[in-house]
Amino acid sequence: MPPHNPLVDDRTVDFILFEVLDVSALLALPAFRDHTPDTLQLFLAATRRLAREVLYPAYKPMDEVAPRLVDGKVRVHPLMKDLYPRLVELGLLNATRPAEVGGQQLPFTIMTLASAYPMAANLSAYGYLGLTAGAARLLESFGSDDLKERFMAPMYSGAWTGTMALTEPQAGSSLSDVQSRATPAGDHYLIRGSKIFISGGDHDIADNIVHLTLARIDGAPPGIKGVSLFAIPRLRPEAGALVPNDVHVAGVIHKIGWRGLPSLALNYGEQDDCHGYLVGEPNRGIHYMFQMMNEARLMVGMNAVATASVAYHEALDYARNRPQGRPLTNKDPRSPQVPIIAHEDVRRMLLRQKAIVEAGLLLLAVTARYADLAEYAETDDERRRARLLLDLLTPLAKTFPAERGFEVNALAVQVLGGYGYSSEYLPEAWLRDQKLNSLHEGTTGIQSLDLLARKVPAEGGAALRALLEEIASSVTAAKRAGIADTWCTRVEQAAAELRDVSLHLFGVGQSGDVEAMLRHSVDYLEMMATVVVGWLWLRMATAAEAGLHHHPEDLAFYQGKRCAAQYWIEGELGRVAHWAALCRSGEDSYARMQSDWF
Numbered sequence: 001m002p003p004h005n006p007l008v009d010d011r012t013v014d015f016i017l018f019e020v021l022d023v024s025a026l027l028a029l030p031a032f033r034d035h036t037p038d039t040l041q042l043f044l045a046a047t048r049r050l051a052r053e054v055l056y057p058a059y060k061p062m063d064e065v066a067p068r069l070v071d072g073k074v075r076v077h078p079l080m081k082d083l084y085p086r087l088v089e090l091g092l093l094n095a096t097r098p099a100e101v102g103g104q105q106l107p108f109t110i111m112t113l114a115s116a117y118p119m120a121a122n123l124s125a126y127g128y129l130g131l132t133a134g135a136a137r138l139l140e141s142f143g144s145d146d147l148k149e150r151f152m153a154p155m156y157s158g159a160w161t162g163t164m165a166l167t168e169p170q171a172g173s174s175l176s177d178v179q180s181r182a183t184p185a186g187d188h189y190l191i192r193g194s195k196i197f198i199s200g201g202d203h204d205i206a207d208n209i210v211h212l213t214l215a216r217i218d219g220a221p222p223g224i225k226g227v228s229l230f231a232i233p234r235l236r237p238e239a240g241a242l243v244p245n246d247v248h249v250a251g252v253i254h255k256i257g258w259r260g261l262p263s264l265a266l267n268y269g270e271q272d273d274c275h276g277y278l279v280g281e282p283n284r285g286i287h288y289m290f291q292m293m294n295e296a297r298l299m300v301g302m303n304a305v306a307t308a309s310v311a312y313h314e315a316l317d318y319a320r321n322r323p324q325g326r327p328l329t330n331k332d333p334r335s336p337q338v339p340i341i342a343h344e345d346v347r348r349m350l351l352r353q354k355a356i357v358e359a360g361l362l363l364l365a366v367t368a369r370y371a372d373l374a375e376y377a378e379t380d381d382e383r384r385r386a387r388l389l390l391d392l393l394t395p396l397a398k399t400f401p402a403e404r405g406f407e408v409n410a411l412a413v414q415v416l417g418g419y420g421y422s423s424e425y426l427p428e429a430w431l432r433d434q435k436l437n438s439l440h441e442g443t444t445g446i447q448s449l450d451l452l453a454r455k456v457p458a459e460g461g462a463a464l465r466a467l468l469e470e471i472a473s474s475v476t477a478a479k480r481a482g483i484a485d486t487w488c489t490r491v492e493q494a495a496a497e498l499r500d501v502s503l504h505l506f507g508v509g510q511s512g513d514v515e516a517m518l519r520h521s522v523d524y525l526e527m528m529a530t531v532v533v534g535w536l537w538l539r540m541a542t543a544a545e546a547g548l549h550h551h552p553e554d555l556a557f558y559q560g561k562r563c564a565a566q567y568w569i570e571g572e573l574g575r576v577a578h579w580a581a582l583c584r585s586g587e588d589s590y591a592r593m594q595s596d597w598f
Contacts, residue, residue, distance in 0.1 A: 003052055004317060005056070005310060005313050005314050005317060006052075006313055007048075007051055007052060007056065007116075007117055007120035007121055007306070007309065007310050007313065008116045008117055008120050008306065008309045008310075008313075008361070009309075009313070009358075010044075010048065011554075011557055012358055012361065013044070013113050013116070013361065015540075015543065015547070015557075015561075016113065016358075016361055016362050016365050016540075017040075017109070017110070017113060017365065018037070019543045019546070019547060020362060020539055020540055020543045021109070021362075021365060021366070021369055023040070023107065023109050023110065023369070024037050026107045026109065026369070026372055027107075029372075029376050029377070029378065030376075030378075031105060031375075031376040032105065032106075032107055032376070034105065035105075035106065035107075040106070040107075040110050043091075043095070043104075043106060043110065043114060044110070044113075044114050046090055047090060047092070047114040047115075047117050047118065048117050050086060050087070050090055050117075050118065051117035051118045051120065051121035051122075052117070052121065054083065054086055055083060055118050055121035055122040055125055055126075056121035056122060058077075058079045058083060058122055058125065059121060059122040059124075059125075059260075059426075059429075060426065060429070061077065061079060062077045062079060062080070062122065062124055062125070062259065062260030063124075063259050063260065063429050064259075065077050066254070066255075066259040066260075066262075067203070067252060067259075067260075067261075067262035068252070069249060069251070069252045072248065072249060073202065073204065073249070074201075074202040074203050074204065074249060074252065074262050074264065075203075075204055076203045076204060076205060076260065076262060077260055080125060080128070080203070080205045080260070081204075081205050083122070083125045084125070084128055084129070084158070084161075084205050084206070085158065087118065087125070087126070087128075087129045088129070088157075088158030089158075091103075091104055092111075092114075092115070092118070092129055092133075093129055093132060093133050093136075093155075093156060093158060094133065094136070094156045095111045095114075096108050096111050097137070097140070097156070101140055101152070101153075101156055102156050102157065103156075107368075107369075107372050108368045108369075108371045108372050109365055109368040109369045109371075109372055111368075112298070112302060112364050112365060112367075112368035113361065113364070113365055113368075115130075115299075115302055115306075116302055116305060116306045116309065116361065116364075117306075119302060119303050119306035119307070120306035120307065120309050120310040121310070122260070123258065123261075123303050123306065123307060123433060124258050124259065124260025124261040125260060125261075126303075127199060127200060127258065127260075127261040128161055128200050128203070128205065128261065130296075130299045131161070131162060131163050131164065131199060131200050131296075132155050132160075132161045132162040132200075133162075134162070134164060134292040134295050134296055134299075135155060135162025135163060135164060135210060135211075135212045135292065136151075136152050136155035136156050136162055137291070137292065137295065138212050138229070138279065138288060138289070138291060138292050139151055139152035139155075139212075139231065139279065140152055141288070141291060142229070142279050142280040142288045142291075143231070143279050143280070147231055147277055147279065150237055150277075151210045151231050151233065151277075154207075154208065154210075155210060158206075159206065159207055159208075160206050160207060160208040160209065160210060160233075161200060161203070161205070161206045161208075161209050161210075162209065162210045162211070162212060163198055163199065163200050163201050163209060163210070163211050163212065164211075164212050164289070164292050164293075164296065165195040165198050165201070165211040165212065165213040165214070165232070165266065166178075166195070166213075166214050166289065166293075167195060167196050167197045167198075168180065168193070168194060168195055168196060169194060169196050169265070173442065173443065173446055175214065175224060175227065175286060176222075176223045176224045176227075178214050178215065178216060178227050179193060179216070180192065180193025180194070180195070180213065180214070180215035180216065180268065181193055181215060181216055181217075181218060182215040182216060182217045182218070182228060182230060182276055182278075183217075183218050184217070184218070185275075188275040188276060188277055189215075189217065189230065189275070189276045189277070189278060190269060190272060190273070190274060190275065190276070191213070191215055191230060191232055191268040191269050191274040191275070191276040192268060192269035192272070192274070193215060193267075193268050193269070194250065194265065194266065194267050194268070195211075195213065195265070195266045195268075196253075196264075196265045196266075197253060197263050197264075197265075197440075198211070198263065198264045198265070198266050199258075199261055199262070199263050199264075199440075200261055200262065201249070201262065201263075201264035201266050202234070202249045202262065202264055202266075203262060207235075207242070208233055208234055208235045208242060209233070209234040210231055210232070210233050210234075211231075211232045211233070211234070211247070211266070212229060212230075212231060212232075212279070212289070212292065213229070213230045213231075213232045213268075213276065214227050214228070214229060214230075214285050214286070214289060215227070215228060215230055215276065215285075216228065217282055217283070220282070220283055221283070224286050225283060226283055227283065227285040227286050228278060228279075228282050228283055228284070228285040229278070229279040229280060229284070229285035229288045229289060230276035230277060230278055230279060230285075231276065231277045231279055232245065232247065232268065232274065232275070232276045232277075233245055233247075234247045236275050245273075245274055245275055246268065246269055246270060246271050246272070246273040246274035246275075247266060247267075247268055247274060248266065248267045248268075248270055249264050249265070249266060250264075250265040250266060250267045251264065251265040252264055252265075253265070255436070256432045256435070257429070257432035257433035257434070257435060257436055258433055258436055293441065293442070294394055296441045297394055297395070297397070297398040297441045297442060297447075298364065298367060298368070298371075298394065298397055298398065299441075300398055300402065300437050300440060300441045301360070301363075301364055301367075301397040301398040301399075301400075301401045301402070301437075302364050302401070303437055304360070304398075304401035304402040304405040304434065304437040304438075305357060305360035305361055305364060305401045305405060307405060307409065307430050307433050307434045307437070308353070308356060308357050308360065308401065308404075308405035308408035308409060308434065309357045309360075309361075310426075310430060311353075311408060311409045311412035311426075311427050311430045311431070311434075312350070312353040312354065312357050312408055312412060314412060314416075314425075314426060314427055314430075315349075315350065315353065315411065315412040315415035315416060315420075315427065316341075316350055316353075318340075318415060318416050318419075319339065319340050319341035319346050319350060319415055320339055320341050321339060322339060322340050323336070323337040323338060323339055323340075324337055324338075324339075324340050325337060325338065325340070325343065326338060327342060340415075346415060349411045349414060349415055350411075350415065351563065351564060351567050352407070352408075352411060352567070353408045353411050353412065354560070354564050355537070355564045355567050355568050355572075356401075356404045356405065356407065356408050357405075357408060358540070358561075358564060359400075359533045359536050359537060359540075359568065360400065360401040360404070360405065362536045362539070362540065363393070363396065363397050363400060363401070363532065363533065363536060364397055364401070366393070366536065367390060367393045367394065367397040370386045370387075370389045370390040370393065371386075371390050372386075373386035374386040374387040374390050385466055388458070388459070388462050388463035388466050389463060389466050389467060389470070391455050391458070391463060392451075392455045392456065392463035392464065392466075392467060393467075393532070394455075395442075395447040395448070395450050395451040395455060395525065396451070396525070396528060396529045396532055398441065398442065398447055399438070399444050399447045399448070399525060399529065400529040400532075400533065401437070402434070402437035402438040402444070403438055403444060403526075404529075405434055405437065406431075406434050406435060406437075406438065408434075409427065409430050409431040409434045410431060412427040412430070412431070413427045413428060413431055444522060444525070445521075445522060447525065448521035448522045448524065448525040449518060449521050451521070451524070451525050451528070452505065452517070452518055452521045452524050452525070453514075453517075453518055453521070456502060457506060457509070461502065461506065464498075464499070464502055467532075468495055468498075468499055470535070471491065471492075471495045471531075471535045472492075472495070474491075474535055474538055474539050474542070475488050475491055475492055475538065477539075477542055478491075478538050478539075478541065478542045481542045481545045481546060482545060483538065483541055483542055483545060486570075487538060487541065487565070487566075487569045487570070488538070490534070490569050490570070490573050491531075491534050491535060491538050491569060491573070493573075494530070494531045494534055494573045494576045495531055495535070497527075497531075497576050497577065497580050498527060498528055498531045498576070498580075500580075501524070501527070501580045501583050501584060504583070504584055505517050505524070505583060508586075515591070516586045519586055519587075519588065519591055520579075520582050520583045520586070520587070523579045523582045523583055524579070524583050526575075526579055527575075527576050527579035527580060527583070530572055530573065530575055530576055530579075531573070531576060533568060533572070534568055534569050534572065534573045537564065537565040537568045537569055538565065538569065540561050540564075540565055541561065541562055541565035541569075543561075544558040544559075544561040544562055544565075545558075
């Protein structure tokens with residue numbers, strides 16, 4: 001008997017991994033030769049089971065009872081004291097890391113799609129683990145042997161947790177305005193300052209918390225070039241014991257979603273006794289932190305896909321089982337009602353949800369595969385090309401699922417109607433959760449500026465050229481597989497439009513008018529995301545065509561993929577021309593708008 005809500009569709013995940021991406025080919029790389037397709041499936045199966053049987057039942061209780069500040073300490077839902085060890089025991093904390101730090105060295109591609117299940121089941125519970133993994137990985141990459149032993153090892157073991165502490169009350173996303181100070185004091189620094197929106201910054205589920213924190217060493221240059229990275233534990237090791245480290249909770253943020261994971265304001269050094277330990281070299285904190293930020297952006301992207309996925313499956317189950325009304329052609333009021341999925345408009349909403357969710361899964365999987373190749377491919381050229389594509393797709397992989405995922409969650413509420421708008425059903429909670437994903441780890445506006453100002457022009461547009469080559473290769477494969485010429489042509493035309501608009505904007509920027517180049521950066525991001533998703537649906541349609549030949553018993557599954565591909569390629573790619581026109585014209589209404597005109 002399948003679960004009422006599968007969270008994420010297993011068959012689609014397997015289709016993406018083994019039929020679209022052929023992830024088994026990664027196992028030929030030396031880094032992954034200890035694994036087989038069977039070991040990958042075992043890891044997926046264990047993660048699915050924990051998500052469905054343990055994490056999902058805990059979601060609603062954790063959403064209903066938010067963390068509390070009691071006598072200066074944060075108390076989270078008691079269920080987390082059982083859930084976190086279960087996540088650690090499964091190996092999710094360091095699954096992709098090498099054996100020397102206790103990991104399994106699984107492909108990041110597998111971990112990315114496996115993580116969709118616990119995220120869909122209980123994103124707050126998974127958040128503690130994701131943040132800890134990122135913080136420990138920073139120390140693995142840039143910390144001294146002493147810091148690795150003192151802080152990284154306890155985090156990877158699950159005994160301690162970790163956070164990233166970037167944002168300050170006066171700075172927000174502007175990291176060049178960080179004001180927290182670090183004064184040299186022998187083998188450590190004395191830290192003074194405040195941070196805000198620190199997820200998991202205090203709790204009672206582990207013995208200690210290590211904050212990977214940005215601060216300025218006294219005398220450092222202004223701006224981003226003067227920011228350093230420090231490991232700051234809540235309790236510091238001293239003479240074989242853990243003693244308070246002058247890290248204090250200044251307040252709990254009352255969020256509308258992600259309610260099981262506390263978000264806090266923290267003060268360092270109220271008693272001038274907060275010890276921080278420099279990670280890497282002075283004044284290179286932003287460079288180091290970008291590793292965790294980029295990993296976190298992919299994690300947020302998958303959180304967004306997962307939160308959309310669980311809502312989509314809830315809406316699908318409801319639509320199949322909720323009787324209401326009769327077909328338009330049936331005028332007999334005595335005839336039985338039909339499930340609402342029989343009504344075309346409900347199927348319209350469900351198909352849009354499906355198209356966004358499944359493309360989001362593939363987008364994150366493709367991006368993760370480039371991450372694997374960027375680190376482990378056998379030649380320098382392969383690693384460089386994969387790095388370019390990883391960097392280019394990261395803003396899209398974070399933003400498309402967050403923005404379009406919010407549509408999915410809103411549509412889930414719509415499918416359930418009045419029930420969806422009530423707290424007795426879960427879609428309203430997932431809608432609240434989803435909104436955060438377009439805000440944290442860089443808002444949509446920040447991602448669009450990163451994409452158009454940095455990622456696309458990098459190395460003379462090398463990443464964009466690589467993406468266009470990937471699209472052209474997929475079009476060739478689609479034609480060879482017998483995919484309709486009209487679909488292939490639409491994808492080719494959309495890619496050409498993206499290329500031409502990019503060249504136009506490069507020219508505007510090179511002329512010195514950077515503001516005009518970036519004026520429609522969000523529209524540019526929307527355009528590129530829509531083109532990329534068209535490319536991904538063409539890839540899935542091609543794989544579905546092959547699947548129909550080899551597995552005709554799966555007709556319904558593959559026909560569903562074909563319908564979703566048709567929906568996106570024929571229905572959504574037409575929007576590319578509108579965004580392209582805005583980018584070319586430099587339409588300036590909101591640029592001209594003045595504060596006192598509103």
